[in-house]
Structures are given as structure tokens and as C-alpha cells.
Amino acid sequence: MTENARAIAARVEAFVRHAIIPHEHDPRCGAHGPSEELVAELRDKARAAGVLTPHISADGTHLCHREVAIVLRAAGLSPLGPVAVNVAAPDEGNMYLLGKRASAAQKTRFLDPLIRGEARSAFFMTEPAADGGAGSDPSMLMTTAVADGDHWIVNGRKAFITGAAGAKVGIVMAKAEQGATLFLVDLPDPAIRIERVLDTIDSSMPGGHAIVAIDELRIPADQMLGNPGEGFQLAQVRLAPARLTHCMRWLGACTRAQEIAVDYANRRHAFGKSLIDHEGVGFMLAENLIDLKQADLMIDWCAGVLDDGHPGTAESSMAKVAVSEALMRIADRCVQVMGGTGVSGDTVVEQVFREVRAFRIYDGPTEVHKWSLARKVRRDWKAVQA
Structure with missing residues (x-):
């Protein structure tokens, strides 16, 4: 545990307690999370305070997990805290994955806007139970990916996709001939349609949790994360x-x-x-x-x-x-x-x-x-x- 990490956590805690907690009764906090307007406003405050995306430094290095723990605990002192300082789910996990496995070009296109707090993301894995799709058992994956020249065509439905409404970056899991495969996509896309945003017991995550239909989504091969079958x-x-x-x-x-x-x-x-x-x-x-x-x-x-x-x-x-x-x-x-x-x-x-x-x-x-x-x-x- 470094003194730098302790200092970051202290700054995040002070920011959340003094600048974010007063917004907890903001009318822009709804059943499906804070509005895009409020998210942008809170992130502007975090950016000005020097605590936006605090676990990733300007050179791209990432705090170790033990250090991340004290920073995220500080951010979590308010349900709005992780959103404000850009360490909320699913963005934090998606940034971690892209930082570890994305190509240099993919990082520039998809990761950098997330780190800057200019975009939100969604991870499209879970599928509707009514379709017999993947929930806690990802081996039940029903969404398909078929190669078509230098593109892939993806079809399926997804459920409980956190933050899909309003996201600009998507990570889609689909079943190719080689097995489960991950793709990076720009959002919104007309081939990815939000059927409805579910009313759930929680209300802290922007965009809520959506059921999504994917119809003939055409993805360039260079937007595959890793290789076919590595999903x-x-x-x-x-x-x-x-x-x-x-x-x-x-x-x-x-x-x-x-x-x-x-x-x-x-x-x-x-x-x-x-x-x-x-x-x-x-x-x-x-x-x-x-x-x-x-x-x-x-x-x-x-x-x-x-x-x-x-x-x-x-x-x-x-x-x-x-x-x-x-x-x-x-x-x-x-x-x-x-x-x-x-x-x-x-x-x-x-x-x-x-x-x-x-x-x-x-x-x-x-x-x-x-x-x-x-x-x-x-x-x-x-x-x-x-």
C-alpha cells in the first residue's frame, strides 16, 4: 500500500463527502439511475477536483488491487460517488479488461474515452431466461456470431445489460464456430435495439438494466477482442x-x-x-x-x-x-x-x-x-x- 494510494483515497473521500453527497436528493436521480445530464455534471466536478478515474494514472498505469480497494471504498460512500469519479460498474471492469487485452488501436478508440469520463460502456453477456439463454451459466450462450468476409454478423437478445441506455462503448459476447467470442462496438447502433429498461430494486447505475435485441449487427473483424473462441x-x-x-x-x-x-x-x-x-x-x-x-x-x-x-x-x-x-x-x-x-x-x-x-x-x-x-x-x- 503506497502513500500515493492513501492520498488518492483521501482526496476521493473528501470530494464525495463534500461535493457529491449533497446531490443524493437531486430530482435527476430516477428509478433507472442518475440522468446523463447529472452524470456529466458530477464528472465535471470530479475532473476539476482532480479525482476523475483516480485508479488509472495519466500514463495508463493502474493501481494494484489492494490500492484500488481503499479508493473505491471511499468512492462508495455515496451511491453517486462511483459514477462521479468514474469507477462505477460496468465501466470500471470494462476499462480493466480493455487495459489488459485490447490492441493499441482498440485502446485509442474504445478505452481512452472511458478513462476520460466522456463515455459510458455496457457488457452484453447475460441473456433472457425465456430464450433459454445464458445467465449465471455462460455456456448456455445463444447469441450467434457468423463470419462474413472481413466482418462478423451478430444476432441475439441480451438481458439485464447495465448501462446500455446511453452507453457509447459496448462489449458483446456471442457464440462463433470456435466458441464464445468478444466484440467491441460503437453505440448507439441501429442493429442494437433496447426493448425496455427493467424496473429493478436498485437505482444507482446510469441507464438502468435493459433487455436488448441484436439484429444483424455487422462488426469489422478488427473490433474483435482477442481471438475467436477466447470469450x-x-x-x-x-x-x-x-x-x-x-x-x-x-x-x-x-x-x-x-x-x-x-x-x-x-x-x-x-x-x-x-x-x-x-x-x-x-x-x-x-x-x-x-x-x-x-x-x-x-x-x-x-x-x-x-x-x-x-x-x-x-x-x-x-x-x-x-x-x-x-x-x-x-x-x-x-x-x-x-x-x-x-x-x-x-x-x-x-x-x-x-x-x-x-x-x-x-x-x-x-x-x-x-x-x-x-x-x-x-x-x-x-x-x-x-
Whole structure:
């Protein structure tokens, strides 16, 4: 952990607390996330404050994962923070993938506008269950890619595509003859049509989550990311770190929820004393302290695994399960401590509760990660028996 990273995190935290939190009740924050106008305004503020895309330096170098953790936790102190400083999903994960695997020409065209905060992106992988398409099991991929000279023709439908509405950069996963393949596309494109933006429990991500139809999308071959059939391999470059950065951001949000609940419990009096002096309330806030620290340590451990050069597939699954479940407990207790105020929009606690509930599903439901880990347990047992 470098002093430079600590300084960046401190600047981001000060910026979010003083410049971004006041916008949480901005009427431009809707059911499908903050408006494009508000996103641009907040990013202008971050740019002026020198905290836009803080985890990537001007020369393109990236903070290590342990350093990213403290920066993203600071950004997450407000649901608007990651959007404002340009470390929100899916952009942060897409920038990481492109930084690792895109060609020089692809970086100039697709990555640089993302780093500058001038564009948003979407990752088109998940497909509608009604179509029998890929959800948590990407091997069920139905979207097709067929070679046509020096182009590829892509057809299919996608679901729960975060940020598709308003995105300028798309990463599309489709099944070619060689296997799953990733393509980079400019958006909007008439061949990519948003059927509808879903009404979901969360509301922090610009553009919401859309169902998308892809009809005869024609993509030049030089916009393929990697080679045909490398889609799953490339996706893993993105997915393990992206699971962890979700944990980082929402740890920041739950840290803030705890601050609000603690303040409420100390100021509110009932039955002759402050709420925190009632054992039932005080114990909930004490349990939150424990869960916050355990989540913090789990993130740091998994980030260290990634920093050591390991894929971190199992470790990120373990962290995602442990942290998302812990954060759900924290958010739930904060709501409970605050009673009626906790379920109202008077504070951000209610939104944090909704966002964290969705997080238990996004980037793989808890049960899918447990299933994957159970398979690893069996594989490891068999290896010992051999």
C-alpha cells in the first residue's frame, strides 16, 4: 500500500463527502439511475477536483488491487460517488479488461474515452431466461456470431445489460464456430435495439438494466477482442476483479449507512434513554462493526491474491459471498435501528439496503458461487485421493 494510494483515497473521500453527497436528493436521480445530464455534471466536478478515474494514472498505469480497494471504498460512500469519479460498474471492469487485452488501436478508440469520463460502456453477456439463454451459466450462450468476409454478423437478445441506455462503448459476447467470442462496438447502433429498461430494486447505475435485441449487427473483424473462441477466457480477466470491486464500492456504502444509523441511535431517545443505550440496538451496531471489519479483511485478502498474479477465481467467489452477505446484514440492521426513518427516503440508508440486496444477485448469486466452490472442494478431494 503506497502513500500515493492513501492520498488518492483521501482526496476521493473528501470530494464525495463534500461535493457529491449533497446531490443524493437531486430530482435527476430516477428509478433507472442518475440522468446523463447529472452524470456529466458530477464528472465535471470530479475532473476539476482532480479525482476523475483516480485508479488509472495519466500514463495508463493502474493501481494494484489492494490500492484500488481503499479508493473505491471511499468512492462508495455515496451511491453517486462511483459514477462521479468514474469507477462505477460496468465501466470500471470494462476499462480493466480493455487495459489488459485490447490492441493499441482498440485502446485509442474504445478505452481512452472511458478513462476520460466522456463515455459510458455496457457488457452484453447475460441473456433472457425465456430464450433459454445464458445467465449465471455462460455456456448456455445463444447469441450467434457468423463470419462474413472481413466482418462478423451478430444476432441475439441480451438481458439485464447495465448501462446500455446511453452507453457509447459496448462489449458483446456471442457464440462463433470456435466458441464464445468478444466484440467491441460503437453505440448507439441501429442493429442494437433496447426493448425496455427493467424496473429493478436498485437505482444507482446510469441507464438502468435493459433487455436488448441484436439484429444483424455487422462488426469489422478488427473490433474483435482477442481471438475467436477466447470469450470465456477474456471474460474471466474481467469478472474476478469486477466481483471484488463491487464489494469495495458497497463496503463504502454500508460504512456510510452505519455512520447514519450510529448518529440516529445516539440522538434519538425512547423509553427514558438514547436508543444506543438499549442493548438490542447497541448490539446491532456492534455486530455491524464486526461485519464491516470482516468484509474489509476479506476484500484485502482477495485483492492480495490478485496482486500476486493468481486468477483469483475461487477467492473472488469466496469474497463475493462473504462480503455481499455481510453487507446485507449491515444494511438490514441499519434500517432496523432507524425504524420508520430507515425505510423512508429521508436518508440514503433505504437506498443502500436496496442496492446491497441486488448485489447478492449481480455478478453471480450467492448460491451459484457456493455451488462453484463446492465443485472445487470435490476436485481438491479427488486430487488428494489420486
